[in-house]
Amino acid sequence: MKFYLVRFLCPFLVLRAHKEGKPQKLLEMNGHTPVPHAYDYDLIVIGGGSGGLAAAKEAARYEKKVMVLDFVTPTPLGNSWGLGGTCVNVGCIPKKLMHQAALLGQALQDSRKYGWQFTEEVKHNWMTMTESVQNYIGSLNWGYRVALREKNVTYENAYGEFVGPHTVKATNKRGVEKLYTAERFLIATGERPRYLDIPGDKEYCISSDDLFSLPYCPGKTLVVGASYVALECAGFLAGLGLDVTVMVRSILLRGFDQDIANKIGEYMEEHGINFIREFVPIKVEQIEEGTPGRLRVTAKSTKGNQIIEGEYNTVLLAIGRDACTRKIGLDKVGVKINEKTGKIPVNDEEQTNVPYIYAVGDILQDKLELTPVAIQAGRLLVQRLYGGATSKCDYVNVPTTVFTPLEYGACGYSEEAAVEKFGEENIEVYHSNFWPLEWTVPSRDNNKCYAKIICNIQDNERVIGFHVLGPNAGEVTQGFAAAIKCGITKEQLDNTIGIHPVCAEVSSAIQILCFSSSII
Amino acid sequence: MAALWRRRLLGVSGLCRTVRALSGKNEYDLLIIGGGSGGLACAKEAAQFGRQVAVLDYVEPSPQGTKWGLGGTCVNVGCIPKKLMHQAALLGSALKDAQHYGWNIAQPVHHTWSVMAQAVQNYVKSLNWGHRVQLQDKKVKYFNMKGSFSDLHTVRGLTKAGKETIVTAENIVIATGGRPKYPMHIAGALEYGITSDDLFWLKESPGKTLVVGASYVSLECAGFLTGIGLDTTVMMRSIPLRGFDQQMASLVTEHMESYGTKFLKRCFPTKVEKLESNRLKVTWKNTDLGTEETDSFDTVMWAVGRAPDTETLNLEAVGVKTNSETGKIIVDASEATSVPHIYAVGDITEGRPELTPTAIAAGKLLAQRLFGQSSELMDYDNVPTTVFTPLEYGCVGLSEEAAVQCYGSDNIEMVCLREREQRILGLHFIGPNAGEVIQGFALGIKCGATYPQLMKTVGIHPTCAEEITKLHITKRSGLDATVTGC
16 A cells, blocks of 8 residues: 555646745656645644744644644653653753752752741652653643644644655554645754764663653763753752763863853852763663663773773763654655755745745754744744745844853854954953842852853944853843844943843943953 | 133133142042942042042931941842842742742741841941942042031031031032931821831841832832731832833732732821830721721831932032922933032932932943043933832833823834834833843833834743743734733
């Protein structure tokens, strides 16, 4: 049956013009069997994550017939989850909640200085937290299903892959296959954590895909990696009282401002997290089974032949993520991907090289891997397709926040990138340390928080980079991103009155210059 | 010949001042009466230009006898202790939340006022010390004396012990701020009530407290008192947070009510008496029901407004004009009073926001104009602020009422102009960390941000602030603004 279908579908001649009147590329293949003009759907979205769902819901607003195919291939350890994608299930949401749990641990300590009294010894219960987090995620999964239903978007929990032009095959958990056709497709399959490809990695190590629903406390943990995923996870695990070590191959937070990345690392080290620098694991063995068990990790230096060993209850791999584009039949429809990275190049309208196939989210080449970007891109794409809109997603000056124990909010250029683009002599960097008022009473971490603004001297001292390291960095940065979008200059910044007493006011008080070569 | 030369120079402003300073007729180039936010900022800035600067600061004890060191209201009995005690209350909520996040703490937990108060007071004292050191470092002369005008360039300083010092200065800045008002027409108000001047310095817990007033001072104090577990009631004669966006004001008070603060709305007190138990019996009129009611409290705190501290300045001697209704000093756009070389900054000035950052900015700019060849005036538009009630409220720009009044309701949509570019006139946010959220957007508004620009800004996920970049339901549409998940 399968073979027969493939043979039937292969020879297609697609002759359909774009609704907007733009001529469509002809996809001529062997044979001339005409495509039925009535597709099953106007739009099929492959991937029910941030980008996919946003686009699907938007398309439904224009009364389009939409289908969402979402399927989670279980992790090597057998873990899976519901509708909503990475952000909701194994990303932003559980991450922030566990980060909050860690922050609350700190708050408990602070509160004693503010007069609160309770038992001296306070312990954290992993299961209580994880259950609460998973319950909340479950409610979100449910909420999405309801939202799709209400908007008449067809949802199938099935693995979607292209089998021929305008046609996908959806395979559900039980292996039942169905074929669907659509006028347009949106690929939003996102990414999954990468493994090391060393003995024992898939059998014994976990990834962020497993961590947030781990049914037992991870115990003494080795986090491998230096990405924000690695540092955020290491951060909250330590905050919950666990013994945490981070194994870093070279630098921290590649791609982020390195001055700030180092401050983040220092802060984590000062707060009890061990760092093993310039080593990579070469072998993971199980010493003892259990929940958690005991693992032996052997690692080799990147700078020589030194070998070290360590024993941990859990090894969390956070070395990067790979796009889910290699097994969805893109070759069958001619969608080009970057063979090395697996990512899909698109034009500024999120269109792939195949005109009726679009893509949004983490799988895009040279774009940011962020939920709000995927949502924005998905929505605007649909508005252009069906609403006659012309707005394109603005990928410039997208703010972001790393939720490490000392949070880091940023928008615009890092100092290195600014120097590279504009030249050191053409940028001015203003910076300042600050001590949040709330930390004074418990006397903690004086002079650790930091804010930095990078200005383009040749353009009226326009603010081209904003960086803040401190509590609630995300809340602080959001508004600045709006201001940067409006083209704010240093002068305007100086003229804006601060709100007192908040951390964010430091930005309008930053006066100290620092030239990038002599960073204090 | 020399005398003629001097007289001719008298007619030339600006340049004349700097020349006369060098001639040494007046001891100081700048004398500042009041060592608070505005005064100290002005002093330190002027000193940067190499000027001879002196600051007179003196705290008249409150009726209850409370006094404090250098730094003014903000540092001692305002923003700083307020935010710290607000933080203490927030931590109380955090303790409750922590349980759900897996932290096991035996409930109920207790709060000890004296531990908090001492920590806060110690921090404030360190700031007093810090300010003194800073003045010393910048070679600003500091007198702990109460100042009053003798003549145009002469101020008499009086110490606590009654010792007098005469100080002369070329330019004088009045930055004496304000003090809480007492409702003098209410029997017992002065003898038995306290104000914010006293609250932060109490050594023992205020216990069951009645806070009278509907100002942000009243609500913020009542908010944190409730948060640390005290039985707290707010008595309001009419609307809460007059001058603020009223929809937001209601949300603030509603949250406080659900959070445990009791409200006596449309009531005003008529007398306060002391009971044998040392508790205070308060009698009040309920204007809605037309009844008279009583209850007893451990503490009654008045938060019914602040009065400018000008009475003992002897302003009449030099002719500095004040507003007859408010008592505040009238100034022009350059902070000059009716007397050319006498200026005023901060809470004491008529028509200006009563905020630390505006006082600081105004003080700095004034010093720059006087001594630094600058001509930049203070911009009082679009000053962001935050009310640190249990549910924080941050705002910048116009309230809905003000916008409607200014532009007409047909032209307003989400407090932004409807036509063409839809410039944002006002932004209001209620939620945790409201101050942190609003600060950046205030910058945007300073740049003339429009609604489309706001919508183009990508959100940071997951934060509260990102909601602002997603605002799309208009009040005009009548649609439900409740959000259900991402």
